Ligand code: FES
């Protein structure tokens with residue numbers, strides 16, 4: 001590992017500063033150094049989406065990014081997002097659609113849903129499936145999750 005460096009970025013709306021190995025995964029800095037346990041580690045290999053965060057508004061897998069790459073960026077995790085009205089709408093939609101069982105995958109799906117609806121407030125089913133294709137759920141089957149996203153989109157548009 002290289003010697004520690006200072007990395008600064010905006011984390012959930014606040015300036016954050018870490019002295020850390022530049023190679024440390026963003027996921028580990030979030031969980032270990034920032035104490036944000038809502039960001040989950042599933043596969044650790046960029047395949048499951050459990051570690052999803054928004055980087056400058058775009059969905060990324062935090063297990064696949066060395067922390068040095070996000071110096072100066074804007075990182076939003078499920079914990080920061082959970083303080084927003086959009087989170088309330090999306091999480092209520094997931095709960096009501098039965099799209100949460102063990103809940104392990106849910107933070108990642110919610111971040112993927114947020115990224116989708118930011119970019120495309122009226123996605124069709126194919127667009128929803130594509131947007132969530134990097135996220136795995138072992139419990140629910142995807143039908144209820146798709147319904148939850150449709151419901152969240154409708155609520156955000158004020159039509160439900
Ligand atoms: S833990 Fe990052 S994609 Fe699975």
Ligand code: FES
Pocket residue numbers: 099100101102103104105106136137138139140
């Ligand atoms: S609710 Fe258990 S993995 Fe998705």
